[in-house]
Amino acid sequence: TQLLEQSPQFLSIQEGENLTVYCNSSxxxxxxxxxxxxxGEGPVLxxxxxxxxxxxxxxxxxxxxxDARKDSSLHITxxxxxxxxxxxxxxxxxGSARQLTFGSGTQLTVLP
Amino acid sequence: xxxxxxxxxxxxLKTGQSMTLQCAQDMNHNSMYWYRQDPGMGLRxxxxxxxxxxxxxxxxxxGYNVSRLNKRxxxxxxxxxAPSQTSVYFCxxxxxxxNQPQHFGDGTRLSIL
Numbered sequence: 172t173q174l175l176e177q178s179p180q181f182l183s184i185q186e187g188e189n190l191t192v193y194c195n196s197s198x199x200x201x202x203x204x205x206x207x208x209x210x211g212e213g214p215v216l217x218x219x220x221x222x223x224x225x226x227x228x229x230x231x232x233x234x235x236x237x238d239a240r241k242d243s244s245l246h247i248t249x250x251x252x253x254x255x256x257x258x259x260x261x262x263x264x265x266g267s268a269r270q271l272t273f274g275s276g277t278q279l280t281v282l283p
Numbered sequence: 284x285x286x287x288x289x290x291x292x293x294x295x296l297k298t299g300q301s302m303t304l305q306c307a308q309d310m311n312h313n314s315m316y317w318y319r320q321d322p323g324m325g326l327r328x329x330x331x332x333x334x335x336x337x338x339x340x341x342x343x344x345x346g347y348n349v350s351r352l353n354k355r356x357x358x359x360x361x362x363x364x365a366p367s368q369t370s371v372y373f374c375x376x377x378x379x380x381x382n383q384p385q386h387f388g389d390g391t392r393l394s395i396l
Contacts, residue, residue, distance in 0.1 A: 180323065201381060201382065202381070204382075213375070213390055214373075214385075214387050261326075263381070263382060269331075269377065269379060270331065270341065271328070273326040276323075
């Protein structure tokens with residue numbers, strides 16, 4: 172089983188600040204997905220990145236897949252209280268029978 | 284559109300009791316998955332079913348069994364519950380093609396006393 176190290180584990184910031192969450196592995200993934208999870212609910216997909224070096228933007232969220240497809244980052248600009256939640260990265264390996272390896276998550280709290 | 288439905292939402296068991304967690308999806312997906320989520324450990328795959336009629340072990344299968352009843356339904360059974368199985372269990376479904384998102388239910392919160 173491949174490991175995905177996600178950091179930081181906890182992040183508490185003030186509204187309007189910027190932040191970056193990192194997801195790193197020593198293994199190569201065919202794709203990297205980012206999910207957001209609210210309390211009492213299941214994870215919901217935010218984005219999938221497939222190509223090394225790919226950058227995708229979703230409003231104030233910017234996702235990047237590393238050139239070697241071993242790492243990814245999520246950057247949030249001008250965070251808002253509504254961004255509060257658990258952010259999870261998940262990697263799919265080629266030939267893995269569609270299994271996802273999840274990072275341990277980053278619990279983000281944005282204070283008003 | 285309900286998506287992925289899990290029942291029950293909460294359950295408390297005593298050590299040694301058995302229980303089946305139910306999952307159904309209405310998206311006509313081929314693949315279904317069972318995960319457990321523990322604090323600080325993300326989601327870990329217990330079992331998955333690539334298509335109707337097939338099941339395979341994931342990362343942490345010990346103490347669990349699964350049944351793919353039909354294309355819609357995938358159940359998870361604890362034959363003899365142990366305190367280490369206290370967790371939040373999530374069912375998910377997806378298309379069986381590369382890089383497809385998984386759609387999750389809202390989870391079953393299970394406590395084993």
